[in-house]
Amino acid sequence: MQLTGDRFTSETASFGNDLSTFPNFPAEIRAPAGTLPGVSSFQLHFADHDILTPGDRPDVLVAMNPAALKANLPETPHGATIIVDSADFTKRNLGKIGYDENPLEDGSLEAYHVHSLDLTGMTVEAVKEFGLGRKEAARAKNMFALGLLSWMYNRPTEGTIDFLRSKFAKKPDIANANVAAFRAGWNYGETTEDFSVSYEVKPAAMAAGTYRNISGNLALAYGLVAASVQSGLPLFLGAYPITPASDILHELSKHKRFGVQTFQAEDEIAGIGAALGASFGGALGVTTTSGPGVALKSETIGLAVSLELPLVICAIQRGGPSTGLPTKTEQADLMQAMYGRNGEAPVPIVAPQSPADCFDAALEAVRIALTYRTPVFLLSDGYLANGSEPWRIPDIAGLPDLSVEFATEPNHTDAKGNPEFWPYLRDPETLARPWAIPGTAGLEHRIGGIEKADGSGNISYDPANHDLMVRTRQAKVDGVARSIPDLEVDDPNGDAKVLVLGWGSTYGPIGAACRRVRKAGHSIAQGHLRHINPFPTNLGEVLKRYEKVIIPEMNLGQLITLIRARYLVDAMGYNKTRGMPFRAEELAGVLTDVIAGVDGS
Amino acid sequence: MTDVVELGFPSLGSIPKTDIPQRAADFKTDQEVRWCPGCGDYAVLAAVQGFLPELGLARENIVFVSGIGCSSRFPYYMNTYGMHSIHGRAPAIATGLASAREDLSVWVVTGDGDALSIGGNHLIHALRRNVNLKILLFNNRIYGLTKGQYSPTSEVGKITKSTPMGSLDNPFNPVSLALGAETTFVARTIDSDRKHLTSVLRAAAEHRGTALVEIYQNCNIFNDGAFDLIKDRTNGADWTVRMEHGEPLVFGTDSSRGVIRDPENGMLTVADVNEVGKDKIVVHDAHAEDSAYAYALSRLSTKDLPYTPIGVFRSVEHPTYDDQLRGQVAAAEAKLAGDHTSELGSLLRGQDTWTVD
Numbered sequence: 008m009q010l011t012g013d014r015f016t017s018e019t020a021s022f023g024n025d026l027s028t029f030p031n032f033p034a035e036i037r038a039p040a041g042t043l044p045g046v047s048s049f050q051l052h053f054a055d056h057d058i059l060t061p062g063d064r065p066d067v068l069v070a071m072n073p074a075a076l077k078a079n080l081p082e083t084p085h086g087a088t089i090i091v092d093s094a095d096f097t098k099r100n101l102g103k104i105g106y107d108e109n110p111l112e113d114g115s116l117e118a119y120h121v122h123s124l125d126l127t128g129m130t131v132e133a134v135k136e137f138g139l140g141r142k143e144a145a146r147a148k149n150m151f152a153l154g155l156l157s158w159m160y161n162r163p164t165e166g167t168i169d170f171l172r173s174k175f176a177k178k179p180d181i182a183n184a185n186v187a188a189f190r191a192g193w194n195y196g197e198t199t200e201d202f203s204v205s206y207e208v209k210p211a212a213m214a215a216g217t218y219r220n221i222s223g224n225l226a227l228a229y230g231l232v233a234a235s236v237q238s239g240l241p242l243f244l245g246a247y248p249i250t251p252a253s254d255i256l257h258e259l260s261k262h263k264r265f266g267v268q269t270f271q272a273e274d275e276i277a278g279i280g281a282a283l284g285a286s287f288g289g290a291l292g293v294t295t296t297s298g299p300g301v302a303l304k305s306e307t308i309g310l311a312v313s314l315e316l317p318l319v320i321c322a323i324q325r326g327g328p329s330t331g332l333p334t335k336t337e338q339a340d341l342m343q344a345m346y347g348r349n350g351e352a353p354v355p356i357v358a359p360q361s362p363a364d365c366f367d368a369a370l371e372a373v374r375i376a377l378t379y380r381t382p383v384f385l386l387s388d389g390y391l392a393n394g395s396e397p398w399r400i401p402d403i404a405g406l407p408d409l410s411v412e413f414a415t416e417p418n419h420t421d422a423k424g425n426p427e428f429w430p431y432l433r434d435p436e437t438l439a440r441p442w443a444i445p446g447t448a449g450l451e452h453r454i455g456g457i458e459k460a461d462g463s464g465n466i467s468y469d470p471a472n473h474d475l476m477v478r479t480r481q482a483k484v485d486g487v488a489r490s491i492p493d494l495e496v497d498d499p500n501g502d503a504k505v506l507v508l509g510w511g512s513t514y515g516p517i518g519a520a521c522r523r524v525r526k527a528g529h530s531i532a533q534g535h536l537r538h539i540n541p542f543p544t545n546l547g548e549v550l551k552r553y554e555k556v557i558i559p560e561m562n563l564g565q566l567i568t569l570i571r572a573r574y575l576v577d578a579m580g581y582n583k584t585r586g587m588p589f590r591a592e593e594l595a596g597v598l599t600d601v602i603a604g605v606d607g608s
Numbered sequence: 609m610t611d612v613v614e615l616g617f618p619s620l621g622s623i624p625k626t627d628i629p630q631r632a633a634d635f636k637t638d639q640e641v642r643w644c645p646g647c648g649d650y651a652v653l654a655a656v657q658g659f660l661p662e663l664g665l666a667r668e669n670i671v672f673v674s675g676i677g678c679s680s681r682f683p684y685y686m687n688t689y690g691m692h693s694i695h696g697r698a699p700a701i702a703t704g705l706a707s708a709r710e711d712l713s714v715w716v717v718t719g720d721g722d723a724l725s726i727g728g729n730h731l732i733h734a735l736r737r738n739v740n741l742k743i744l745l746f747n748n749r750i751y752g753l754t755k756g757q758y759s760p761t762s763e764v765g766k767i768t769k770s771t772p773m774g775s776l777d778n779p780f781n782p783v784s785l786a787l788g789a790e791t792t793f794v795a796r797t798i799d800s801d802r803k804h805l806t807s808v809l810r811a812a813a814e815h816r817g818t819a820l821v822e823i824y825q826n827c828n829i830f831n832d833g834a835f836d837l838i839k840d841r842t843n844g845a846d847w848t849v850r851m852e853h854g855e856p857l858v859f860g861t862d863s864s865r866g867v868i869r870d871p872e873n874g875m876l877t878v879a880d881v882n883e884v885g886k887d888k889i890v891v892h893d894a895h896a897e898d899s900a901y902a903y904a905l906s907r908l909s910t911k912d913l914p915y916t917p918i919g920v921f922r923s924v925e926h927p928t929y930d931d932q933l934r935g936q937v938a939a940a941e942a943k944l945a946g947d948h949t950s951e952l953g954s955l956l957r958g959q960d961t962w963t964v965d
Contacts, residue, residue, distance in 0.1 A: 020960065233952055268934075275729050280701045292704065306694050403958065
């Protein structure tokens with residue numbers, strides 16, 4: 008089903024629609040088919056205009072079995088088109104999920120346009136010339152459904168046919184059967200009178216440029232490769248497989264031609280340890296993980312804070328606590344990124360707001376890490392990681408210059424007047440310490456997790472020095488704010504009294520909700536944070552401009568806690584942890600209520 | 609496997625040398641050494657500082673990485689690059705460093721608690737990967753820094769602060785453990801035997817791949833005399849099997865003991881040379897490909913057979929992880945038509961694009 012969704016997305020992208028996708032699947036690799044927990048779905052929203060989310064509720068639901076119907080019906084609005092494979096609605100399958108009656112026959116779907124088709128039967132018939140068994144033949148029914156939908160929405164077909172031929176190049180029978188099923192589905196739509204309408208969604212008006220479709224994890228991996236090229240430092244990824252971050256490891260392992268080293272470690276701790284070791288050696292050290300992995304890496308992140316070496320920790324958040332919901336999304340690791348270490352161990356946090364934005368966010372995380380010699384969190388989530396959207400391919404010449412200079416000369420003189428190297432003498436502007444890599448003669452030095460004397464870096468247990476170092480490390484991270492842009496607020500009417508503030512992947516749903524609210528004649532301001540630690544310098548001033556600030560988050564209130572503590576602003580939260588992105592409709596309702604409350608008071 | 613570049617085994621070939629003669633003093637730092645007076649660590653530090661000049665490596669291309677524990681303070685006293693990291697993780701950190709930098713001689717300094725308890729996982733994986741690391745495992749069979757709890761090499765029944773009625777768990781034999789992980793170079797030596805310690809360090813330095821050197825090290829505060837049996841000036845030789853490649857495994861104050869292979873089960877045991885005859889004595893083969901032989905040797909020092917082989921158990925040449933990783937990268941880079949920047953352009957463009965005017 009994920010493959011079918013990918014193909015439809017690809018055809019839609021190359022047609023020029025704006026789009027947003029939401030793959031949703033169980034954590035089990037081969038979850039029992041036909042059961043509610045086993046349902047795997049792929050939601051696609053496409054339009055002839057700029058869109059921000061994969062959509063709240065589908066206009067068309069394709070349900071390949073009763074479980075898929077039952078699982079998705081609550082999200083499907085009345086009046087929607089439902090296409091089902093009637094062959095799968097057997098008494099046994101219905102019983103498996105607790106249907107006493109066949110919903111296709113008991114009138115319970117009267118509010119929908121239901122097309123009950125024998126997709127399995129028609130597919131088997133369409134591919135019989137290739138001599139496959141019934142089970143294998145029936146597998147092609149997803150392609151039949153894809154063909155039918157491609158007809159309904161006037162999608163181009165060549166790409167999918169080429170894809171099938173190349174994917175199954177070594178199994179021509181399977182390739183032929185899938186192509187035949189795909190064509191049969193298209194032809195079925197065209198010839199039958201069951202479907203009276205075919206929709207035409209024109210290409211969206213987008214800024215000029217060359218586009219491609221891209222998922223968040225892919226964009227993040229590309230951003231890291233680009234950062235390596237732009238910094239001139241070899242990328243070293245130390246990682247341990249974990250959902251939903253593993254794709255970044257897979258992707259980067261394919262790009263050794265850029266000098267990328269990928270190291271699949273024995274555990275999360277070794278993954279970040281190796282990355283930090285590589286950073287010590289002058290590489291761009293990166294580790295990728297999710298919430299449980301961050302927990303294991305915490306001690307090493309603390310060491311990186313103490314060593315003051317560049318390191319990027321890409322945390323692709325998922326539902327927690329513990330194993331939680333590995334394949335579902337959540338934003339509940341913000342506090343872990345912010346405070347999840349022993350001691351005062353500040354770490355800058357950067358969050359992408361859409362799948363394509365993961366590219367820019369990765370470059371920004373690397374910029375901060377290299378400039379300030381600090382570990383940096385790049386906080387993505389499962390929704391961004393697997394979701395996709397069109398991406399205007401950037402001009403390489405326009406990418407930021409991330410080049411760094413290693414220390415090459417002594418920077419101090421000892422009591423006898425001899426030159427020496429002090430690893431903790433700081434740049435007065437950034438407070439970054441020099442990065443002197445092994446192999447540099449005359450700068451031999453020892454660093455470690457024990458508190459260091461300001462300047463010399465020698466072990467120091469002096470109380471005043473420790474206090475100074477704690478404050479200096481904090482000041483260094485706080486100072487990152489001087490290098491980041493002000494928070495821009497989107498308030499087209501300019502008279503909004505309510506500000507909705509978000510971070511990370513909620514950008515799409517919040518933006519879509521704001522459009523709805525404005526369309527209904529209300530004013531609302533939207534601000535979205537790329538930098539959460541430190542905050543942009545104008546944030547406090549922005550917050551004070553509004554009578555009410557509302558912060559929607561896919562957690563129980565983490566950003567809001569930081570905001571309230573820092574700015575003493577009586578912000579209100581809207582919080583859900585359903586493992587799913589917010590619906591624009593739902594958020595629009597919430598925002599409208601808040602506006603009404605402010606206007607009424 | 610494709611794209612693996614065979615690099616051969618240049619032991620230290622990739623590391624820059626210096627023309628300037630070095631002395632032990634060149635490797636000393638201005639930091640006051642803070643181990644307890646009488647600690648075995650001093651002897652190891654002196655031996656390392658004393659033998660490094662022999663290698664003639666550029667001092668700036670040597671890195672010591674340690675974890676946490678008494679021995680892990682070692683890098684502070686070495687005038688090279690160094691990192692005192694976190695408990696148990698030095699092998700992982702050193703793996704990243706050694707992979708990223710072919711031109712460095714990377715040494716890990718660790719103890720029995722650091723390497724075998726909290727860092728056990730990282731140790732065995734570094735060993736199995738055969739990363740170009742020299743791991744010095746200071747084994748004093750006790751926790752020193754935390755003031756005297758039993759360690760994973762303490763003998764069963766050890767009475768300590770945390771085990772007032774005696775420890776219950778079986779100790780690791782670090783050499784057996786390393787050989788079980790197919791380590792390509794495994795040796796054991798003793799802090800008090802400067803000459804032997806130096807010879808083993810030299811052999812480890814020359815080895816390309818992971819070298820694990822277990823150093824019996826006396827903690828005179830919490831576990832004094834742990835190795836007195838083999839250190840005893842009069843009778844120590846009766847318990848110490850000094851292994852030399854190509855030489856028969858004969859030992860004892862009067863060379864009366866020898867290691868023989870039990871024809872019944874193939875295991876190695878100790879016998880009286882005069883009783884069994886010299887031709888029955890096993891000739892040491894450190895280069896035996898099958899690690900079973902070295903493993904059998906390592907089992908001589910179990911509880912029932914307290915004979916302690918010292919020297920090199922195993923030294924074989926296998927491709928190293930980091931050489932092969934760099935080989936894959938080099939092979940991929942060799943296929944590049946343009947530079948990284950132009951290649952980045954094609955990567956970002958991908959296959960399926962569309963243009964909006």
